[in-house]
Amino acid sequence: MRAQFASGTLTDLQRVNLLEELLQAHERAVEKRKAEARESLMKDAQQIRAERTAARKEDLEQEKQFIAQLEDQLKAETEEIEVLRQERQRLQEEREELELEGAWQQHQLELEAAHVPGAVLPELVEAELEKAERARRRGLAFWMKMICLIFVSLQLLLVTCVGLCSAVRPEL
Incomplete structure (x- = not known):
């Protein structure tokens, strides 16, 4: 029929029908190419989404690991701080005891030097009162x-x- 079309032996109606068929075939081919292109774009989009999702999961996993490391560090530092606080408290109590002992020894030396038996120095009394006050506060x-x-x-x-x-x- 195409040969007849080219040779001019077809009637106008046949030419119109043939042109409509060719136009429809062309439209189907265009639609088919569009559908293939859409399908290709959808596959590409799905692949990109999958890659992004995988990247996000990897980022989240790294962040979780980082957070876990920070929490471990924080816990270790908190424990260290607590140990240091306890040590400071122990040293403070030890210092107070040494101060009291020093005051007592000073009192003893002054008693021996003054040869006054049973005399109480005001510093010793004050040290005892301070110790009692600290104990009360604790x-x-x-x-x-x-x-x-x-x-x-x-x-x-x-x-x-x-x-x-x-x-x-x-x-x-």
Whole structure:
């Protein structure tokens, strides 16, 4: 039929029909190429998404490992700080005992030098009072009193604030 078309032996109707068929075949070919291109783009997009997802997972895994390392470091440093605090407390108590011993020895030397039996020096009494005060401060009763004082202060502050708000805005 194409040969006839080229030779001009076809009628106008046949030419129109043949042109419509050729146009439809061309449109089908174009649609087929578009579909193939879309399918290729979809595959490429899926591959890119998969690569990005894998990269994100790898990044997250590295971040998790980094966080775990930081947590381990923090835990080790926290334990070290606690050990150092305990050591400092022990050394402070030891220093206080040495100071008290020094004051006692000084007292003994002064007693021997003065030949006054049973005399008590004011420094020794003051050192004993300081030691008792430190012991009281380290005690549970001292801290319980401090906590209660803070709690009562906060309650009074809250009541004051509520009272002020009520005075400013009575509808509240």
